Amino acid sequence: MSVGSEIRTTPFHKMHVDAGAKMVPFAGYEMPVSYPLGIKKEHNHTRERAGLFDVSHMGQIRLSGEQAMSALESLVPVDIIDLPLMKTRYALFTSENGGVLDDLMVTNLGDNTLFLVVNAACKHADYEHLQHHLGASCELELYDDLALLALQGPKASSVLSALAPEVEEMTFMTAMQLMINNIDCFVTRSGYTGEDGFEISVSAQDAENLADILLSSDEVEWIGLGARDSLRLEAGLSLYGHELDSSHSPVESSLNWALSKVRRLGKEREGNYLGDNIILDQLENGSDTKVVGLLPEGRMPVRDGAIIQDENGNQVGYVTSGGFGPTLNKPISIARLETKFTNSQSKIFALVREKKIAVEIVKLPFVKHNYYRG
């Protein structure tokens, strides 16, 4: 990756440009937002076959040291100590006020070493956060020479297993070190689309070669950030800066499922992470706001920032992400609502350009997850 220039590029930059991608600045990188197929067809291709995403802008961090697992537990409300070897878990960095600093994936590589994948826009702050709190007891490295590809969709497994048969043994949220045509790859069965799929970490130097091998399959097309967003929205997956931020706790963002039992009140390793008092209290007593799915009436997309009102015109929330779901072929939104309105039968409305659009509260995800659990 280029260093020092204001806007950075990933090792796949030339491939994107050659493929005719529309490039946009994103989290300090020039990234492909769409290819000539267009967002809708890219979205559908991922749901029906297999999409290849360049996510090399994301942060890849190694955390090691005799106390690495217990050390990381002091920063996340998640069970890391009992994370089995080569298993991956979703986690959140919390702050003193219970807010979320970032969400991340954690894999136990063994030998007291953890591999973290964090959001692009947060990666330097995350690294400093880790350094500040754990620097004395752990060794840390934010990789600058690794690329990251995501291969997602119902055909992802057959495409990858044709190159490395051992991936067939992998289930959702497991990891494996393997060779693909003599290229060293670190693979997790995970993703951000709701589909079965893999994320593949590879050296910058082998990156283009690996992408060429994957793209040589008829099933695989490059997919841009535009479709990545519509896919994750349909899958009801949180996006940092939208459903998650530093002024809302994981409970307020409806991520109770991500808060491990063993770290909860009265359990073996209760609390002991930043903001634990606030988060544990909300887990027991509930929070004032929640994040929910919304189906707007009609065809007009209700996008992030739209105000949600009750029948009397009082604001009861706002949309955190919204747009059009190509798989559902209708507009979908995710919103932060006052908790008392999330179960009430009274009508609520979104304001779009001063028009009131009736919205129905629905369970997330909008499109069911197709993870491979064996």
Add this chain to the structure above:
Amino acid sequence: MSIKYSEDHEWVDAKEDDLVVIGITDFAQEQLGDLVYVELPEVGDECTKGENISVIESVKAASDLVAPVSGSIIEVNSRLEDEPEIVTEDSMGEGWFIKVKLSDPAELDELMDEEAYNSFIEE
């Protein structure tokens, strides 16, 4: 009379002295990507050159349609409400947006011809 173009990437086709059909150019359509919703004005609404008259929603974002001329809206292409993809398929034909009765036909002279528009989008 030939088709004229605005800097906001609309085309204006003068059918009769003071009656024009308005749509977005192929260039605009390509920039927007897949359209998912078009919010049209009402027949009878007045439009003023430079003001927003319609909203075009793509998968990515919402964009405004800016009136390239002033007048009253006498017809809207209501097919676009259910089939916004017509704009993607045929932006210069079936994908028209509105018909306007001009209040100031001289405004047409301020628009670009095809040659000027083509060099405008190449800049």
